[in-house]
Amino acid sequence: MTTATDIQLGNLADERVIRLLTDHLNDMFATSPAESVHALDVSGLSVPEVTFWTIGDGDALHGCVALKELDPQHGELKSMRTDAAARGRGLGARLLEHVLAESARRGYRRVSLETGSQDFFRPARTLYAKYGFRECGPFGDYSLDPNSVFMTLELEPAASSRTA
Template identity: 85%
Template sequence: MFATSPAESVHALDVSGLAVPEVTLWTIGDGDDLLGCVALKQLDPAHGELKSMRTDAAARGRGLGARLLEHVLAEASRRGYARISLETGAEEFFRPARTLYAKYGFAECPPFADYALDPNSVFMTLELG
């Protein structure tokens, strides 16, 4: 993320941030090749945050992002979350991600949790039914 966003606007979790009880991480692969990952962070009993969703550049266009997102949405519903939110970049690099989230019903929203307004960030949320 540091290659595409200013350091002060990078909110990706590092390994220690992913290794806390309120975060669950899933990966997707092909044989021994890791192709993508996604994490779900519990903000409170009714609100989850989509974190660290990435697919390998060589694997893009194969629908892996949609599969990861569908998995997280199903898990959020299973957990009884009423809402799932995310922060992503405002830069052109992140346009495919924002398009994918919008396709699944996410809408832009104000900052949530501990986030602050940032011109390099886009905040989105989805009410789960």
């Protein structure tokens, strides 16, 4: 089994990133009503409170993930995507582990996410639950929505985390 090992800060101007994000948004709008799609486009990922990473090997880009700072102790997982051709290789888990390690390093006490309630999102919800995420109520600017599942994970900050 070949796995990509290169996780790095993503270039939002890279055409491969734009294609991956376009595929992600297309799937979100094909699966959920427009008012229930909370995926970020390039402009939403370009704001200072969002850090964006990609995973790939060589010239191939296989996935992406973002971490949005909601406040100094709370991060939100955003835009996690594995390219359809690269699924089943553990890349989503690698991206999630990267975000969780970075969240702990930053001193976040909690990481939350919003995902869909439809069957399409079941693999994602299963992955998040495997890592200890539990369903919760809406957080941040979200509202209760039957098309959304909100999940959160309490973290123990790393010893080298920033101080408040």
